[in-house]
Amino acid sequence: MEPVIEIAAIDNDQMLLEGMATWIAGVPDIRLVATAPSVADFLSQTVTARIVLLDLNLEDFTDPVDNVAALVHAGFTVIVITVVPDLSYILATTEAGAVAYVAKTSNLTNLADVVRAVARGDSPLTTEHAFWLGRDDRPDRPELTPREHEVLVAYGRGMTVDAVARRLGIAAGTVRTHLERAKQKYAEAGRPIRHRGQYGERIREDGLGRERLPGPGSNPPARTEEQGPLTA
Missing domain, CATH: 1.10.10.10 (Winged helix-like DNA-binding domain superfamily/Winged helix DNA-binding domain)
Incomplete structure (x- = not known):
């Protein structure tokens, strides 16, 4: 039996979090154990999961790069997720330590594959991530x-x-x-x-x-x- 991968999610979209929790409940090797609407709220919790799904643009207007840096500094592995890709922040959050980027338009099976790869210690490069990294024209x-x-x-x-x-x-x-x-x-x-x-x-x-x-x-x-x- 495959070991269960514990993950957490930081997103202010409550419907998305509830939908994700429902979907993950049917995935035998992944378990959503903690959620929070902001990085500050998340870091105030005691969380066993070390992999965090982080929304790129939270409604508290915190800087995405600061959010990734704070989570990495606290010992978490960060997968960035977003609806609207912001090139400058995708590049900067990758440099800040995010190991993967997944568009919210992607299917949940793809997200599960990314989570499993990250749990193995890989830094999987999705098609979207590769596309945006390739547009680094800073x-x-x-x-x-x-x-x-x-x-x-x-x-x-x-x-x-x-x-x-x-x-x-x-x-x-x-x-x-x-x-x-x-x-x-x-x-x-x-x-x-x-x-x-x-x-x-x-x-x-x-x-x-x-x-x-x-x-x-x-x-x-x-x-x-x-x-x-x-x-x-």
């Missing part, structure tokens, strides 16, 4: 130093210069210097940063920000009052 990215990368990501996510300095344990003036250097490198690459919001645009375009910023604790840093709103 522009060349400037070569940033590790510190420039950290500063750019933190500032691009909405933190103030002073908050970035405290987070990284450096002076505010040093933060400004790193931002200016990163800004210059982007200008030299033909992708100038002309206003505050474009720092966030660049980190999303280039799939940056998957790493946990230095700081106390073992979890990815939560947003605080020191941080402004995320850029659109």
Whole structure:
């Protein structure tokens, strides 16, 4: 008898979750043991499953790359599922550690095959995933130093210069210097940063920000009052 593969699902579509649970109940080797409408709710649970089906675009407007990174950091294996494919996020979530991508238009038998492959330790490439990875036409990215990368990501996510300095344990003036250097490198690459919001645009375009910023604790840093709103 094949061992039972336990999975969890994070999706705010309750009808989809109920339908998935009904379907999986008839699959002898796969069991849905936990569901949640958001990554935060999921991570607050004690879950035995290590494979997670994650909706790419949750209604709480959390960043898909951050969601994948948080789950991977917590030790879960992530399969991304979505209705509307977003090329930039499919590429970035793959780089963030998602092992597979399945369109919600795909049939459930295909999803089961992907789950089984992932359980074996494979990273199955579906037809849709291969198609979107093949369309990676993102522009060349400037070569940033590790510190420039950290500063750019933190500032691009909405933190103030002073908050970035405290987070990284450096002076505010040093933060400004790193931002200016990163800004210059982007200008030299033909992708100038002309206003505050474009720092966030660049980190999303280039799939940056998957790493946990230095700081106390073992979890990815939560947003605080020191941080402004995320850029659109």
